[in-house]
Amino acid sequence: MKIGELLSAIEIFAAPELQEDYDNAGLLTGNKDSECTGVLCTLDVTVAVLHEALQYKCNLVVAHHPVIFKGLKRLNGRNYVEQVVIMAIKNDIAIYAAHTNLDNVVLGVSNTIASKLGLQNTTVLQPKSKVLRRLITFAPTDKAEAVRNAVFEAGAGHIGNYSECSFNSQGTGTFKAGKGADPYVGEIGRRHEEQETKVEIVYPFYLEKQVVKTLLASHPYEEVAYDIFTMENAHYGIGSGIIGELPAGMAEESFLKMLKDRFHLPAVRHTPLRGRPVKKVAVCGGAGSFLIKTALSNGADIYISADIKYHEFFDAEGRMVIADIGHYESEQFAVDLLRDLLVEKFPTFAVLKTSVNTNPVQFFT
Incomplete structure (x- = not known):
């Protein structure tokens, strides 16, 4: 099992693109292409947590809080952040953080x-607003369903508890293929009219690369006409x-x-x-x-x-x-959330929860 395969389950649930601008979520140390020997989930990454990871032969630590939050100018072990980074690198331990992206999803x-x-x-x-985007494309009517289904498979078309949402209208498209073109229909040098379906579908911005790639691959036209608009609508998820x-x-x-x-x-x-x-x-x-x-x-x-x-x-x-x-107390169950996400996807893989209490705030009672 590659480290990247395990992290993909978290990133499908809480896309890294949903983190706030000030955040530093993601893979902080290690290589996603390395083989994973086990996962340890924690709220914070400390030296004690890394010792526990070594004890259980886990070379991936998944945390809620990024241990590296600001730029590091030196690695001398002068503070706990530097000590953690040095220890992780020396022992080939990958550290991954799902922070404000995990905060920003409805089930987070x-x-x-x-x-x-x-x-x-x-x-x-x-x-949040401006999370959704609207894709508009035009396809030959007899191919519109195939294009629409492909874009749905890429993750578009979800509105609340509904999936495969789109709006479709009929019209006539015109084009004239020039020299060197390889038109799907029509002849070079002559204007062609084609009955087309206008397909409109919404998707979250972080799926744009995947959605557009799928559109271009599934569309029969050599040159695919499409528009993308950022929507002001609030995304209630x-x-x-x-x-x-x-x-x-x-x-x-x-x-x-x-x-x-x-x-x-x-x-x-x-x-x-x-x-x-x-x-x-x-x-x-x-x-x-x-x-x-x-x-x-x-x-x-x-x-x-x-x-x-x-x-x-x-x-x-x-x-x-x-x-x-209290900060720790309000987020303590994020560890269970991260572990459950991974166990659900990889039920036979070693996914552990830390036994280290990383709360730096203590109470004298």
Whole structure:
């Protein structure tokens, strides 16, 4: 099994192109063409995690957080990042990170929080726009179905829970083949009219190379006419955070206790309680203060995230409870998500979950 084959399962689920501009997700050390001896999944990559990988003969470590986030100017082992990189290279361990791309899919990190809380009717809290593109092409009517099916196979045509979505209209195309052309229909030097079907299909931008390549390969014309437009529409399967509802309303104190128990929290930092039931819940794994106002405008009774600063707690305005459960704690189940993705695709391959607690924040109780 090649390392790249294993990583493809993650990248189909959370395309690397979905990571934020500031991020550094992807293969950080190692070669995707190397044979894989085993996989160790973790939230963070530390020296202790690499020792564990060596113990279990795993030469691929899949993490949520990229250990290399900024440029490295030296490799002297002066800090944990340099120590990890040096150790990985010396021992031929590949390190891969699925970070904000894993955050930005509807079944990603934030959904693991929602699942633990039993939320229903979940949707992306802040959907991204300009993710979708529209492909328009023109094919001879008797070949349109073959072209359409090929583009569907390449991943286009998905809208929400529907697949193979397209719009088709009929018309007449004209062209005159010049010297040196090899026309599918018509004669060189004479204008030809052909009954054509205009096919319109949407796809996410990160599939563009694959979609266009498939279009050109499946289309009968020597010169394929097609247009691509970026759409302003929000993509409700891509974006930040998750919002959903509890099966039944809960008292705020009871909800916070459930939150504490299910996420194994020593404490929960939160804004003053409102004295009203909790029904609508918004969540975001990791640092999520940027979604406070979005959660508020969507009518959330409580917003659960991490790394909330003192002054940002005031943004609840007494209309919503903000609960900060800690960065590690909010993303701890991302490890299970990564492992489950790989086990589902490769059930007989060695995919392990780290036993190392990489949380750098400790509590004195």
